[in-house]
Amino acid sequence: MSSLLTQILNNDIVNLKITEEAEDVFGNEDGCVHDFLDALKVNTSIKTARLTEDFLGCLRADVRSKVLKALGNDLDLKEITLGDALMMVEDINHIIAKSPSLYSMDLHNIILQGQQEHFQALEATLHQHPNLKEFDLSDNCEPAVEDIDLERIKNTKHASACTGSMPPPLKKSTIATSA
Structure with missing residues (x-):
């Protein structure tokens, strides 16, 4: 079992950052990604997650x-x-809807797949999140279907981005990364 999986299972990680391909992080065994899923399901310590670069793109x-x-739960x-x-x-809608403590979401270089009603549901969830x-x-995000306009979604939370109080920053001492 990888060190990262052990940290997740033991609730020893607050800031999760994975940027490498899954095979590089968890090994070449097919079960390793499923072990990661199982670890996420029982973890109660992760407060921030950054899954970028090669990690998400290499997954089925x-x-x-x-x-x-699992992160959304x-x-x-x-x-x-x-x-x-x-x-x-x-x-994405699931993460927002199921994470009541979520105060910041950053999406970049993403092709968003879904039908018009999925985008409308996301917009509604953004408006309702407490x-x-x-x-x-980001501007590098686009829908897979050309006739879907993302401007309403992009502007949903921008107006309120600087209002309200933000929780204090998390301690850097509990960061675990795959890099």
Whole structure:
């Protein structure tokens, strides 16, 4: 079992950062990603997550969806950064809807997959979330379907990004990374 998996299982990690391919992080065994999912499901210590670069993009779509949903089920998740992959809008919506403590989400270099009603549901969830103060959908994010306009979603939380009080920054001493 990798050191990262052990830290997640033991609730020894507050800031999760994975940027390498899954095989480099967890080994070449197929079960390792499933071990990661199982560890995420029982973890109660992760407050911030950054899954970018090669990690999400190398996962199969169904596994990527399971990883995102597992993170979304973390009731104490405060910040999340996702990038460099294809993602289902439903998975992003799940993270926001199921993470009541979430106050910041940053998405970059993402192709968003879903139908118009999925994007509308995301917009509604953004409006209704009690604590989300920052929602950054960068210009490098685009829908897989050309006739979907992201401007309303991009502007949903930008107006309130600087209002309200933000929780204190998390301690840097509890960061675990794959790099």
